[in-house]
Amino acid sequence: MKANKSVFSSLFGRQRRGRTVSILLVILAYIVLTVMIRSGNLSRLFQGLLVPICCYMVAAIGLNLNVGVSGELNLGQAGFMSIGAFAGICLSGRLAPLLPNTLLRLVLAILLGAVCAMIFGFLIGIPVLKLQGDYLAIVTLAFGQIIKSLITNMYFGFDENGFQFSFVANTTKLAPGGKMLLNGPMGATGTERIANFTVGAVLVLLALLVVYHIMYSKSGRAIMAARDNRIAAESVGIHVSNTKMLAFVISAGLAGAAGALFGLNYATLVPNKFDFNTSILLLVYVVLGGLGNMTGTMIATAVLVLLPELLRSLQDYRMLIYAIVLIVIMLLTNNETLKTWFGKLKAGKGAAAGKEG
Amino acid sequence: MGFLSYLINGLGLGSVYAIIALGYTMVYGIAKMLNFAHGDVIMVGAYVAFFALNTYKLPTVPAVLLAVLVCTVLGVVVEKLAYKPLRQATSLAVLITAIGVSYFLQNGAQLLWSSSPKVFPALVGNGSLTLGSLSVSYVTLITIATCILVMIGLTLFVNRTKTGRAMRACSEDKGAATLMGINVNQIISVTFAIGSGLAAIAAVLLCASYPQVFPTLGSMPGIKAFTAAVFGGIGSIPGAFLGGLLLGVIEIFAKAYISTQLSDAIVFAVLIVVLLIKPTGLLGRKLSEKV
Numbered sequence: 001m002k003a004n005k006s007v008f009s010s011l012f013g014r015q016r017r018g019r020t021v022s023i024l025l026v027i028l029a030y031i032v033l034t035v036m037i038r039s040g041n042l043s044r045l046f047q048g049l050l051v052p053i054c055c056y057m058v059a060a061i062g063l064n065l066n067v068g069v070s071g072e073l074n075l076g077q078a079g080f081m082s083i084g085a086f087a088g089i090c091l092s093g094r095l096a097p098l099l100p101n102t103l104l105r106l107v108l109a110i111l112l113g114a115v116c117a118m119i120f121g122f123l124i125g126i127p128v129l130k131l132q133g134d135y136l137a138i139v140t141l142a143f144g145q146i147i148k149s150l151i152t153n154m155y156f157g158f159d160e161n162g163f164q165f166s167f168v169a170n171t172t173k174l175a176p177g178g179k180m181l182l183n184g185p186m187g188a189t190g191t192e193r194i195a196n197f198t199v200g201a202v203l204v205l206l207a208l209l210v211v212y213h214i215m216y217s218k219s220g221r222a223i224m225a226a227r228d229n230r231i232a233a234e235s236v237g238i239h240v241s242n243t244k245m246l247a248f249v250i251s252a253g254l255a256g257a258a259g260a261l262f263g264l265n266y267a268t269l270v271p272n273k274f275d276f277n278t279s280i281l282l283l284v285y286v287v288l289g290g291l292g293n294m295t296g297t298m299i300a301t302a303v304l305v306l307l308p309e310l311l312r313s314l315q316d317y318r319m320l321i322y323a324i325v326l327i328v329i330m331l332l333t334n335n336e337t338l339k340t341w342f343g344k345l346k347a348g349k350g351a352a353a354g355k356e357g
Numbered sequence: 358m359g360f361l362s363y364l365i366n367g368l369g370l371g372s373v374y375a376i377i378a379l380g381y382t383m384v385y386g387i388a389k390m391l392n393f394a395h396g397d398v399i400m401v402g403a404y405v406a407f408f409a410l411n412t413y414k415l416p417t418v419p420a421v422l423l424a425v426l427v428c429t430v431l432g433v434v435v436e437k438l439a440y441k442p443l444r445q446a447t448s449l450a451v452l453i454t455a456i457g458v459s460y461f462l463q464n465g466a467q468l469l470w471s472s473s474p475k476v477f478p479a480l481v482g483n484g485s486l487t488l489g490s491l492s493v494s495y496v497t498l499i500t501i502a503t504c505i506l507v508m509i510g511l512t513l514f515v516n517r518t519k520t521g522r523a524m525r526a527c528s529e530d531k532g533a534a535t536l537m538g539i540n541v542n543q544i545i546s547v548t549f550a551i552g553s554g555l556a557a558i559a560a561v562l563l564c565a566s567y568p569q570v571f572p573t574l575g576s577m578p579g580i581k582a583f584t585a586a587v588f589g590g591i592g593s594i595p596g597a598f599l600g601g602l603l604l605g606v607i608e609i610f611a612k613a614y615i616s617t618q619l620s621d622a623i624v625f626a627v628l629i630v631v632l633l634i635k636p637t638g639l640l641g642r643k644l645s646e647k648v
Contacts, residue, residue, distance in 0.1 A: 073449070127629060131636050134391065138587045139632055141580070142625035149622035168616055276580060280393075280456055287453045316468055323460035327439055330454040334446035 019212040022295040023205060030201040049305060054200030055262040057301045058207045060285040061294050062254030065211050067283065068291030069220070070247035071227030073137035076144030077282045080252040081259035082151055082274035083120050084113030088260025089188045089269065090181045094158060102194040110203065110260045117256020118249050120147075125248040129241050144279050151271040156182035187270035188263065195265035203261060207254050208294055214250060223247050288329060362491055363613045364606060369497035369566065371605020372504030376559040377582035378589070378597040379511065380552030386528040386592035387548045390448060393455040394435065395556060396579020397462035402428045402557030403477070403570045404470055410478050417480055424557040432553025433546050441542070466572040477568035480561070500562045507555065508598050515594060520547060528592065584628050590641025599639055
């Protein structure tokens with residue numbers, strides 16, 4: 001009986017409830033959507049959006065670890081997605097003749113994407129985390145732009161003689177039968193589309209497990225302590241830069257994994273896809289979903305990716321309405337009168353429940 | 358073409374960045390928010406100037422004044438409707454709202470005026486001043502002159518007038534300013550009005566050098582000018598000028614001597630290096646932490 005209770009509290013106790021709810025939600029959504037696909041109840045348009053939604057969710061969950069849990073505004077998350085995407089595409093393209101198993105290739109590409117993004121995250125984190133506040137934000141923005149600019153100028157291909165690489169001007173001369181993996185501003189073309197929804201859903205689950213594991217661990221508490229009061233955290237012996245670096249690198253890794261899955265979902269991908277607007281879009285998902293709230297992030301991502309599609313009947317007006325919805329949500333969720341009203345409602349409910357109990 | 362002519366072209370581009378950066382830095386100094394919709398106010402200014410010059414055949418000066426007027430009103434209205442209700446909210450909430458406003462303006466412009474670029478009419482012809490081997494276009498000279506005028510005017514306004522003093526007081530300490538009888542909301546409106554009016558001037562100067570008007574026109578200059586504002590120390594008016602001019606010169610030099618494709622990467626790399634050496638920008642105030 002006692003064991004039962006502790007299992008229950010570790011799943012639904014106040015602290016861990018977020019993790020259980022979010023994971024159950026993902027599993028439930030996956031089952032429902034799979035049944036709908038099998039029974040043909042899901043439109044083609046909607047099916048095509050499933051993998052991108054998973055990718056944005058993973059990148060946004062990572063960003064929430066950085067912005068919500070660690071408290072550092074990051075305006076360059078798309079840059080890490082970009083690194084992951086093109087690393088993953090290159091690996092998959094190179095391995096295609098050697099490794100026919102697409103699932104294994106996809107997993108390897110995602111792993112490489114995550115590792116590359118983490119390495120860059122670490123290197124970028126060294127200078128970035130020395131700064132604070134809006135200055136830190138602008139440097140992440142700058143790194144996002146630099147990454148985009150560098151990848152736009154890369155030419156990378158291989159033929160039977162091995163790899164060829166050139167920068168700024170395309171000087172690669174491939175033997176017949178060779179394949180260009182990266183083609184400057186054109187990005188990757190002719191990518192074999194090996195991404196699928198199941199891997200996407202598994203990746204979302206993994207991202208949740210990783211992020212919640214960190215949040216509930218000792219380092220997670222250190223990260224949050226450093227967010228709430230840097231000086232107090234330092235005075236109790238927390239190494240603030242190290243804890244912030246952990247959050248930054250994991251966040252970058254998740255973005256890289258998401259990018260690899262994203263890249264392998266499209267036949268062509270241009271480096272401009274991962275520009276400042278994409279970073280901002282991810283930030284919108286995080287803020288609308290709630291800082292530090294992973295379930296909220298996932299819901300906000302799904303709703304905001306689908307919203308323009310659902311508004312398709314309004315044609316030209318849909319992006320205008322999207323903008324208005326965004327502004328109105330921000331105004332309503334920060335309205336003092338509404339906040340106190342909801343606060344009273346909650347307090348009233350609590351008091352009523354207390355009386356009944 | 359030599360070093361001197363690159364330098365002057367750089368100062369011309371930098372002047373435009375400097376004027377835009379003022380809008381960012383003043384709003385940040387007083388309202389403590391990153392106004393990401395500022396770039397799109399530039400775009401609206403460019404369209405108004407375009408229609409005034411092209412469709413209604415107004416002379417240059419009234420057309421520019423009309424653009425300034427429309428942008429000023431737009432800036433104040435946006436502040437009242439979207440940012441004022443969020444005075445007490447977190448800075449991230451305001452940031453996202455500003456992004457919403459930016460989307461709204463871009464997509465509104467696309468609906469009203471279509472996404473195909475329009476060709477901005479030449480304001481002063483394509484003539485250029487030649488001194489020996491050095492040749493500088495009139496547009497560049499006018500841009501630099503305008504920037505100097507704006508710099509002098511704004512410095513006088515902020516240092517000598519009552520409103521300017523009130524603005525400085527608000528950026529120091531809003532609570533104390535309120536106690537001294539300053540209407541903080543009004544000062545914030547004035548700040549948005551000035552920043553947006555300057556954005557319209559920047560729009561005309563930008564379009565005089567790069568004569569194309571389209572709905573996302575303001576995005577890239579907006580990001581660059583924001584970078585310039587941080588470069589000089591965000592919140593500091595002289596810093597915005599210095600940052601803008603330096604950014605323009607670095608960009609043109611990078612294009613001329615290193616690589617056109619990599620110029621953006623070089624500009625942002627320089628920003629990172631500067632922030633590592635001086636973490637609050639060139640002329641920014643040092644952040645002090647209270648325990």
